[in-house]
Amino acid sequence: MNIDLIRKETAGCSDKIFLNNAGSSLMPEIVVNTMVDYIKQEEQFGGYIIMNKNQEIISQFYEETAKLLNGKPSNIAFATSATDAYAKALSSISFKEGDCIITTIDDYISNQIAFISLQKRFHIEVIRVKNLSDHEIDLEDLEALIKKHHPKLIAVTHIPTNSGLIQNVEGVGAICKKYDILYLVDACQSVGQLKVDVQKIGCDFLTATGRKFMRGPRGTGFLYVSDKVLEQKLVPLFLDMRGANWTAFDDYEIFQTARRFEHWEISYSSLRGLTEAVKYANTIGLDQIEDYNRKLAETLRTGLHTKGYKVLDEGKHLASIVTFCNKDNEIENIQKVFSQSKVYFSISNKSSALIDFTHKNINAAIRLSPHYFNTLEEIETVVDLL
Template sequence: MNQHNSAFASKGEPLLDLAALRADTPGCETVIHFNNAGCGLLARPVHRAMVEHLDLEARIGGYEASAASAARIGDFYAAVADLLGCGPGNIAFAASATDAYTRALSSIPFQPGDIILTTRNDFVSNQIAFLSLRKRFGVEIVHAADRPDGSGVDVDAMAALMRARRPRLVAATHIPTNSGLVQPIAEIGRHCRELDLVYLVDACQSVGQYPMDVSEIGCDFLTATCRKFLRGPRGTGFLYVSDRVLRAGYEPLFIDMHGARWTGPDTYLPVESATRFEDWEFPYAAVIGSAVATRYALAVGIEPVSRRTPQLAARLREQLAQIPGVRVLDRGPRPAALVTFDVAGWSPEPFKQALDRRRINSALGYREFAQFDFADKDVTWALRLSPHYYNTESEVDEVAGAVAEIAAGSPAGGR
């Protein structure tokens, strides 16, 4: 991305030029955006690429526009492959991380009595999907225990369950949406490879925030959205599918004419690549926007982002921990840039609304989003603040100051 070369050092190691990156991010002019774990702010090149394709569709037609933009559309697969350290044929586009996740789940031929081995810190929709599979197919859901200090799954205990129970699927979320916990997914993956178990990783909150190498992780499936720390458009995500799973013939339950060829009246043949997990219809402007967002992230540099973004979160936690009535909830030795806390005496919506009035973007989480984790922490709700690399230290300080002011006040009906 030559238009951004001024933001990088000439010796090959990318350096974050905050002025240039913020100038590339129109939202920085209007809000303090600490909801990147919900949806990151679009960069100008991403927005421009999407608008250009929509204009092209309006001028020449949707099918014709996708044909004319075939190279830009194809770069989605190449860009995500570069991000994950795999081949383009291992990548499928999806409408969201949950869409990708359920497509992966649907490819596994569960039988009554099969075991899904997972953790206590997972994404709510994944757990609901497991419960749905239990209701329909009679699978058993086993949750591996956490370490005694609550700082993530006990990998040794999980490995022991793998050996003893031989699960049909092992599933883990790298960073759950309800806290900054970072799970040891590569350690889990090593045990899965040793035991030849199918391994599904939810990387929704980590893609764009940390380097991700699917070979190092050892996963068979990996799902993510593009809208969060990758800063792509809403309604986009992807599914990584390993070569061994593709060779084994895994395919989604409802495969369509894009993912398979109708070879005879009673036969069909899945395509060889991960695109067998896709459907025919695509929001091509969003696909192109996701490709540009991925290239943008790679140009900025995932390594420096992985250092700066958690540092901003650590600065925020340190200040929040000093505020009377505020309890920071994140655990683990090196938490990610998802900062969660509750405030004594406050109801969730009024507190968030007070931040909204200050043009500080945040998000709320509730017990139903994290039944195990929030029960362990004895909370019914938490406010989540999630900075990204384009945020500044002064914004962190301003947000912490706003939380302190709100927590000290007592607006009518606010508690």
């Protein structure tokens, strides 16, 4: 990777140390320029004409995203966020009273709330699989729960928002395939920072956002839908003319691709921006991005340990999300130093990680999330500040 060129093409990293990529990352110039250019065209000619004129360019989104995930364009749907994609996936499953969802204690807050909402409305059961002592998913417990409860869905967050844990989504996928269970993966924090391969994972749905490690605009995301789901004719609860043809007064015919999970009205300037962000990552190569990010995160964790801070990330495989606090669990002084020194960071609160932070006996943590436009020198500067 040409880090100097990448930083030159990332205007926002010139005057600060930006370490909040797990929140909302810095867009490359090509992303911003593409969106502005598209809006300028709409300004002159209106949205419909420009949409029709740019159909070939718009289709690049599906091709580039399929390339990113090792899928096919027909498996990809645009979404306005990862939560939008997640809700559409959940709504395509016909839950009824007595059904069961198996998830983890590390699933994302919005996902956990969605499960509880389904539980309250449809009286389904939500069961959380145990973790091993090293914080990995207990696959034996998962298989035992499957045999006992016969779940309708298994849902796993690849990387939780509140820690660097990389969950064993491939191991879970193999078990889901064995028992033919629908499998939903939230890749909101993993897509863009490491290689994500839907064929290796074996998932039926995978959701992601554009604004985080993908370095796209806010208000964008995508949904991967497997061929199995498409062949089973699963559709979101509320279709519109983007997902089906109105064939009779009281009937419709669904479209064959994952675009049935989209709605007609979307921001095409945002879609174009996300396309360029995905293309940017594909051009660099996720293998290189993953290797470099691992080096940044390992250097940061080592430095924090050396300075006597409590690093909270647990698991065999850790990602480019680093959470920590003082030994007395205090974070206020760290916030003050970072804010004064133009280090951009985030705070993970217990309300977003209720189970995990209860087990860790903390109320909040500093979250740093370096990405491939950061340098090792910046990491060393942050450690020296601390």
